[in-house]
Amino acid sequence: MKVTRRDFLKYCGVSAAALGLTTTELGLLEEALANPNGPTVLWLQGTACTGCSVSLMNRISSTDPKTVADLLINSVNLAYHPNLMALAGQPAAEVTEQAYNKGGYILVVEGGVPQAFGGATCLAWDYNGTPVTFQEAVQDLASRAAKIICVGQCASWGGIPAAPPNPTLVRGVKAATGKTTINIAGCPPHPDWIVWPVVQLLLGKTISLDSSGRPKLLYNRTVHDRCPRRDDDERRSGTTGRCLRPIGCRGPETRADCPSLLWNNRANWCIDANAPCIGCTQPTFPGTAPFYRNLGEADD
Ligand code: FSX
Ligand code: SF4
Numbered sequence: 001m002k003v004t005r006r007d008f009l010k011y012c013g014v015s016a017a018a019l020g021l022t023t024t025e026l027g028l029l030e031e032a033l034a035n036p037n038g039p040t041v042l043w044l045q046g047t048a049c050t051g052c053s054v055s056l057m058n059r060i061s062s063t064d065p066k067t068v069a070d071l072l073i074n075s076v077n078l079a080y081h082p083n084l085m086a087l088a089g090q091p092a093a094e095v096t097e098q099a100y101n102k103g104g105y106i107l108v109v110e111g112g113v114p115q116a117f118g119g120a121t122c123l124a125w126d127y128n129g130t131p132v133t134f135q136e137a138v139q140d141l142a143s144r145a146a147k148i149i150c151v152g153q154c155a156s157w158g159g160i161p162a163a164p165p166n167p168t169l170v171r172g173v174k175a176a177t178g179k180t181t182i183n184i185a186g187c188p189p190h191p192d193w194i195v196w197p198v199v200q201l202l203l204g205k206t207i208s209l210d211s212s213g214r215p216k217l218l219y220n221r222t223v224h225d226r227c228p229r230r231d232d233d234e235r236r237s238g239t240t241g242r243c244l245r246p247i248g249c250r251g252p253e254t255r256a257d258c259p260s261l262l263w264n265n266r267a268n269w270c271i272d273a274n275a276p277c278i279g280c281t282q283p284t285f286p287g288t289a290p291f292y293r294n295l296g297e298a299d300d
Contacts, residue, residue: 039106040099041198042141043081043151046111046134047122047161047170052152053083053110055188056195058264079105093125093132100144106201107145109181112154112161112170113138121168135176142177149182149197150174156183156213157283164288174213183213185281190261193218212283214255223251223277226259244271248293250279 045053078084080095087095099105111134114121119135126132142148150173153159162170174181184193196218200207208216224230229242243249254277258269270277278291 039077039104039146039201040102041078041106041108042096042099042145043078043084043108043110044124044134044137044141045082046109046124046138046155047114047168048111048152048154048159050083050110051188052186052194053081055186056191058191090126090128093127096125096137096141097127100141103144104146105141105144106147106149106198107141108149108151108198109138109155109173110151112158113173113176114161114168114170115176116167116169138173139177142173142179145179147182147201148173148177148179149184149201150213151184151194152189153185153187153280153285156181156185157285159187160286163286181213182207182209182215185212185214185219185283186256187280187285189281190256190258190263192261210255214281218257219255219281221255221257223254223256223258223271226257227251227271228259229271244274244276246293247276247295248289248291249276250282251277254279254282256281 043053079099080092082092085092085095111122113119113135115135119133120131122134123131124134124137150156154161154170155173157172158166158170158175161168162172172181172183173179174183182197184197186193197207197215200215210216210219229244231240231243245252249271251271258277259271261269263269276292279285279287
């Protein structure tokens with residue numbers, strides 16, 4: 001099924017509240033998508049689990065447009081994505097070269113940048129028979145990008161691949177390139193968080209970032225702020241003792257709107273599935289402490 005710009009707009013319309021879009025902005029987005037000279041999007045994947053792409057694809061599959069491939073290739077000019085594009089090898093690498101020569105594209109990076117061993121532990125592609133490391137690809141393409149969006153913890157700050165002892169010296173894109181990045185935090189990020197900056201940039205909007213490079217509008221409140229298991233809410237609903245703080249919930253310091261947005265096509269979210277928040281949108285994630293505290297060690 002070929003998905004049209006109208007389908008993309010329909011998706012944005014359905015998710016307008018989550019994406020922070022007004023009716024006027026949806027109209028402007030329609031104009032932006034109709035512009036054949038709209039920005040090209042290049043999506044690179046480095047050291048990561050591909051969960052960020054999977055998260056995005058999961059969201060799209062339940063409603064129109066049906067697939068993210070259709071959405072991005074036919075509506076936004078997604079010129080390069082290792083999992084979604086039909087091209088591979090040299091022809092795929094040439095797509096990035098053409099975009100580089102033109103400049104002004106949106107560079108989306110998923111995954112961290114390993115810097116040990118000359119970056120040789122993660123290769124982006126072969127070009128004329130020569131391997132190009134992910135580090136080289138990111139540094140080159142970042143230099144001529146209009147904007148850089150880091151999707152997930154790994155691209156933003158290194159994430160799980162950079163956890164100690166980090167033998168391949170994985171770093172986030174800003175640390176590896178010195179460029180300002182828009183960090184879409186989460187391991188993985190919610191699909192609506194991933195679409196949001198793309199839509200904002202298509203609309204020509206400026207994205208205001210917090211001190212960690214996360215869009216303020218997406219990450220302005222903690223999970224704990226809106227958690228239905230807070231003591232006062234619990235008292236109101238006549239239940240008690242459901243707060244997961246005793247087993248290590250990181251909701252009080254973690255910035256995300258999971259309690260209102262919900263996950264898996266709005267089916268549920270971690271805490272309502274009885275799992276404590278593990279703080280996956282914080283720059284310090286995963287840290288060195290275990291995600292769950294044994295109740296035998298609980299001190300509060
Ligand atoms: Fe990292 Fe993406 Fe965590 Fe995985 O690929 S943010 S390991 S869920 O998904 O980069
Ligand atoms: Fe806060 Fe976590 Fe308890 Fe919810 S479960 S009230 S986020 S500490």
